[in-house]
Each structure stands twice: as C-alpha cells, then as structure tokens.
Amino acid sequence: MENSIETNKNKEVIIEVNDVKKVYKIGNEAVKALDGVSFTINKGDFCCLLGTSGSGKSTLLNIMAGIEKATSGEIRIKNQVITKMGENQLAKFRQKYLGFVFQAYNLINSLNAIENVEMPMIFKEVPKSKRVKKAKELLITVGLKERMTHKPTQMSGGQQQRVGIARAFVSDPEVVFADEPTGNLDSKTSHEIMTIIKKMAEEKNQTIVMVTHDPTMAKYADKIIEVHDGKIIKMYDGGNKNE
Numbered sequence: 001m002e003n004s005i006e007t008n009k010n011k012e013v014i015i016e017v018n019d020v021k022k023v024y025k026i027g028n029e030a031v032k033a034l035d036g037v038s039f040t041i042n043k044g045d046f047c048c049l050l051g052t053s054g055s056g057k058s059t060l061l062n063i064m065a066g067i068e069k070a071t072s073g074e075i076r077i078k079n080q081v082i083t084k085m086g087e088n089q090l091a092k093f094r095q096k097y098l099g100f101v102f103q104a105y106n107l108i109n110s111l112n113a114i115e116n117v118e119m120p121m122i123f124k125e126v127p128k129s130k131r132v133k134k135a136k137e138l139l140i141t142v143g144l145k146e147r148m149t150h151k152p153t154q155m156s157g158g159q160q161q162r163v164g165i166a167r168a169f170v171s172d173p174e175v176v177f178a179d180e181p182t183g184n185l186d187s188k189t190s191h192e193i194m195t196i197i198k199k200m201a202e203e204k205n206q207t208i209v210m211v212t213h214d215p216t217m218a219k220y221a222d223k224i225i226e227v228h229d230g231k232i233i234k235m236y237d238g239g240n241k242n243e
C-alpha cells in the first residue's frame with residue numbers, strides 16, 4: 001500500500017460523497033441535517049463548504065472525516081469506503097491519512113507548542129528525537145520560531161491556530177479538514193491563517209476541506225460548494241487562486 005504513490009496532480013479524485021443523508025432524532029422530532037449530498041473532490045484541491053449557520057456544513061465535514069456516522073449514503077476517501085469501517089479501522093485511517101484544524105484550536109493547555117505538535121506523531125509511535133525535530137520544522141514554517149516553548153495560554157488566538165495548523169500538517173496527511181479555522185480570529189489574522197494553510201497544502205499537493213460561513217475566506221478555495229438546508233445549492237471554482 002505504501003509503494004507506487006501516483007502523482008497525477010490533475011484529475012485524481014480523492015474524496016467521493018455519494019447521496020449522504022443525516023437525520024438527527026431528538027425525542028419525536030427529526031432534524032434533516034443533510035438531505036442527499038453528492039460531490040467529488042480532486043487530490044490537491046482546496047475545497048470549501050460554504051453556508052450560513054445551521055445549513056449542515058459541520059455535519060457534512062464530520063461525516064466526511066469519519067467523526068460522525070451518516071444515516072445513509074457513502075463516503076470514499078482514497079477509494080476506501082470509510083462509512084463502512086469499524087471504529088478501530090477508522091481510527092487508523094484517520095491517523096494515517098487525515099489532519100484536523102478546529103475553530104477553537106483544541107490545543108492541550110498544559111503542553112507547549114512543540115509538545116502539542118508532537119501529539120499526532122506520538123500516536124504514530126514516531127521516536128521522540130524525530131518528533132521534536134519535525135515539530136520544530138513545522139512551527140518554523142507557520143512562523144512561530146520564537147514561540148516554540150510557549151503554552152497555549154501564553155499565545156494569541158492567531159498564534160494558537162498556527163500551532164493547530166502545524167499539528168494538523170505534521171504527519172503529512174493527504175487530506176486536512178478544517179471547520180471554521182478562522183472563526184475566532186480578526187480579519188487580518190484570518191487572512192494570514194488562510195495564506196498559511198493554502199501555502200502548506202500546495203507544497204505537498206495536500207487536499208483541504210474547509211467549512212466557513214464567510215465568503216471572504218471561501219475565496220481562498222479552488223472549489224466552493226454552497227450548502228443550504230442540508231442540500232448543495234451551488235458548486236463552482238473559487239476565484240482567488242493566485243492571491
């Protein structure tokens with residue numbers, strides 16, 4: 001499985017979403033969060049799920065990332081049907097191929113920046129010296145050379161999200177999922193964060209799936225998928241490829 005990595009950058013589909021539905025049941029009430037969603041994402045694309053609050057974006061992202069179960073339908077990533085995987089298989093798949101960036105950073109407050117970035121590599125049993133080396137490299141890439149031994153509470157929101165990005169990318173995931181990564185940040189910092197994510201993904205032809213309610217952030221994407229009331233209402237190319 002590790003051999004023969006094809007670098008057909010152009011049209012290789014990496015994620016397939018097939019007629020995914022999600023119904024939340026609360027008591028007698030059913031909320032249709034996703035109502036039959038289908039699309040594909042090509043390897044190396046920066047894809048944005050755009051929509052207002054409550055439209056179903058996070059539900060869709062979480063199902064695509066194997067964090068939540070679909071009520072029906074299928075998700076394939078790298079041609080593997082993740083909607084059929086058991087928890088153990090899914091956990092291994094996530095570790096190997098996926099990275100995550102969260103709106104609230106989700107860093108461990110008792111650990112410094114290097115230690116936070118090391119976390120995914122601990123699960124992968126990478127030796128300590130290699131972990132530290134890689135974590136430092138990534139922190140330098142995201143512009144935190146001077147903050148590597150700081151703890152989250154000693155950093156600004158933008159700096160914490162840089163740590164979050166370093167952690168997401170440190171194990172060279174093929175796909176990085178990000179749910180409102182700039183949702184807690186001011187406009188200037190948001191643009192800095194988007195630029196970092198985009199640049200990092202482009203370097204290794206990684207695929208990004210980002211959720212946002214903000215059309216300004218969606219402009220960083222190659223492909224924009226608009227979600228409304230659990231349905232896709234529009235799909236088009238993003239306009240800011242060179243910014």
Ligand code: ADP
Pocket residue numbers: 024025026031032033051052053054055056057058059060
């Ligand atoms: P978005 O991320 O676009 O704001 P969500 O995917 O979080 O939207 O939510 C879509 C719909 O599903 C909303 O109506 C929301 O209230 C509902 N929903 C989300 N998560 C749950 C849950 N765990 N239980 C019940 N309803 C939920």
Ligand code: MG
Pocket residue numbers: 057058059
């Ligand atoms: Mg959401």
